[in-house]
Amino acid sequence: MEYAYILFVIALFIAVVFLLEGLYMSWNASRGPVAKRIAQRLKLMSEQGRSPENSSILKQRLLSKFPGVQRLLERIPRIDLLDGWLEQSGLNMSVARLCAASLGCFAAVFALLWILKLPVAVAAACGLAAGGIPFAYVTAAKRKRLHAIEEQLPDALDLVSRALRAGHSFSSAIQMVGQELADPLASEFKLVFDEVNYGIPMQDALKHLSARVPGTDVGYFVVAVLIQRETGGNLAELLGKIATLVRERLRLFGQIRVYSAEARLSAWILGLLPIVLVLFLNIVNPRFMRVLWTDPAGEKIITVISVMMVFGAFWMRKIIRIKV
Structure with missing residues (x-):
């Protein structure tokens, strides 16, 4: 009886392990990272009007589901x-x-x-x-994504340059970037390759890339490729020099951020301290702060202080914001 009980416990344990393993494999096949990448790729390729008369492969985004x-x-x-x-x-x-x-x-x-x-x-x-908080969140997400693309761009340009030296075509090099690198730059290059495969000229696909990723060094890459396709030249060497230039620019920008970190922290403290102090005093002692809301002189003081704070915030931002 004891042996049967032990065998039953062991069999139950193995069954539970297999059940958990099966649940994990099922989740990974439908919700895992690989499944998400495949779904995103299929979405980029098929989120297109499916009617035969529609010749555009650009994504048609909806402003609302309703x-x-x-x-x-x-x-x-x-x-x-x-x-x-x-x-x-x-x-x-x-x-x-x-x-x-x-x-x-x-x-x-x-x-x-x-x-x-x-x-x-x-x-x-x-x-x-x-x-304005949701708009600030979207702005921060956009800035973070474009910064990530800028950091990935030198590696992408080196990969394209090596592929061209190895004898691959430019479109094949674009495909390699989409397959070898990580998002977000890989998705953009995959979309360029898909547009070219669907019949869009390479010049137009690169212009679409520059429009989707504005304000970054991707524009230099697009301009260099467009000029080379019209005038000729060694594109592999040109892309290698652009990659070096972008790396040096990012290195200099990182040094500037380190040098200006203390100034940026001071600006945040000076900008938020009056607002936090007013809210704290209004919660702790509302009667003390009520004069500012009820007295006409207090309203004028609030107006003047608000204007001065806005002016000071823009002035501090201009001082610590160094463009590279």
Whole structure:
């Protein structure tokens, strides 16, 4: 009986291990990193109008999942610029979701400050500032993604240069970058290769790449390739020199960030300290701060201080922001 019990426990343990292993393999096959990369690649290749008469392979992004909201947003002038800005950030977010998040932050902060019995003007101003938080988040995500692309670009250019020296075509070199490197640069080069395979000229595909990744050294790469395809020359050597130039620029930019770190921290402290202090005093002793909201002289003081703080913030930003 004891042996049967031991064998039963061992068999139960093995069954549980196999069950967990099967669940993990099932999850990895549908939700794992490899499955996500395959799904993203298929999405880039198939998120296209599927009608035979549609000759464009560019992604058609929706402003909203709801047709009514989609039609409403399409009436707004220059809404495509906002959608392009979201696409450059790499976030899975539509224009409608961004606007809804902004309105939600505004309503939450305005209601909270109104409950705390702050003046309507102050609550509205703080609500507007909170409404800009989603836009600030998208801006930070875009900046982070473009910075990552800039850091990957020298390695991509070296890979293209070595592939050209080895006798591969330029389109094959672009495909190698999409396969060998990591995102986010790999996805952009994969999209360039897919566009060329679907019949878009290489010049137009590179221009699309430069438009999707603005404000980076990718523009130098695109301009160099376009000029070389028109005038000729050693493209492999040219790309190698551009890679060296980009590396030196990034190294210099890193040194400048180290040297200006203390100044940036001081600017953040000086900019946030008055706001935090006012909120803290208003919570601890509301009667002490009520004079600023009720007295006409206090309202004038708040206006002057706000203008001076905004001017000081822009001035400190201009001092510590060094372009390379």
